Amino acid sequence: MSRTTTAATPRGGDRIVAPGSSRLADGMAFLREFLSRPLAVASVAPSSVFLEQRVVQAAALSDARVVVELGPGTGGTTRALLRAMAPQARLLAIDLNPRFCERLRQRIADPRLVVQEGSAVDLALHLKHWQLSAPDVVVSGIPFSTLPVDAVQAVVASIKDCLAPEGRFVAYQLRAHVADYTEPHLGVPQVDWEWRNLPPMRVFRWVKPAA
Ligand SMILES: C[S@@+](CC[C@H](N)C(=O)[O-])C[C@H]1O[C@@H](n2cnc3c(N)ncnc32)[C@H](O)[C@@H]1O
Numbered sequence: 001m002s003r004t005t006t007a008a009t010p011r012g013g014d015r016i017v018a019p020g021s022s023r024l025a026d027g028m029a030f031l032r033e034f035l036s037r038p039l040a041v042a043s044v045a046p047s048s049v050f051l052e053q054r055v056v057q058a059a060a061l062s063d064a065r066v067v068v069e070l071g072p073g074t075g076g077t078t079r080a081l082l083r084a085m086a087p088q089a090r091l092l093a094i095d096l097n098p099r100f101c102e103r104l105r106q107r108i109a110d111p112r113l114v115v116q117e118g119s120a121v122d123l124a125l126h127l128k129h130w131q132l133s134a135p136d137v138v139v140s141g142i143p144f145s146t147l148p149v150d151a152v153q154a155v156v157a158s159i160k161d162c163l164a165p166e167g168r169f170v171a172y173q174l175r176a177h178v179a180d181y182t183e184p185h186l187g188v189p190q191v192d193w194e195w196r197n198l199p200p201m202r203v204f205r206w207v208k209p210a211a
Helices: 023-036 049-059 076-084 098-107 120-129 149-162 177-186
Strands: 004-006 066-070 090-095 113-117 137-140 168-173 190-194 201-207
Touching: 023 098, 049 076, 049 137, 049 168, 049 190, 049 201, 066 076, 066 120, 076 090, 090 098, 090 120, 098 113, 120 149, 137 149, 149 177, 168 177, 177 201
Parallel strands: 066 090, 066 137, 090 113, 137 168
Antiparallel strands: 004 113, 168 201, 190 201
């Protein structure tokens, strides 16, 4: 497993301390990583606030105790999730890109967040490593359409196995690739478009049946 670090402890009573976390700085960092790893990053810009809000709504986070984010990138979605989460909840953010992970650790100081450098394929291992129970919500921004088919199948099967009963899986994607692989496990999703994003994105939402 790759290197792990918790976020720093917040200061001054603020739950989230994010020095230098302007959208412009995040956008520049995101673009740099896109230019060096276009297939893994898959978008030229981070998600818009409109997409972040739509994802948060679909995730229904108020009662979630354990939340997983796959592909946090520069952390706009991560901050939006944290703002909507309960004080005692935990967020495990997993990203392949070491520079994104370091940036998240430096810029989001929230005791509820742990940042894991690694692949979504190893979701079960990461949850075990951090001693987290079955997640109530998994949110994914990873580009399913550019991953090898066996990796997509492994990620989707792992999400289905790891999710708590009645847990939500929310994926935001331009293409419908993720649905082809998830429908056999979790059924037909609810789908909404968010047009106020570059590019426009579909937000897919599945709910795992109760045990
Ligand atoms: C489209 S960006 C989304 C970034 C951010 N959530 C946002 O909305 O602005 C996709 C992210 O997925 C990460 N990623 C790609 N493949 C991954 C994998 N197999 N496991 C974990 N993260 C992955 C990339 O490094 C990148 O940060």
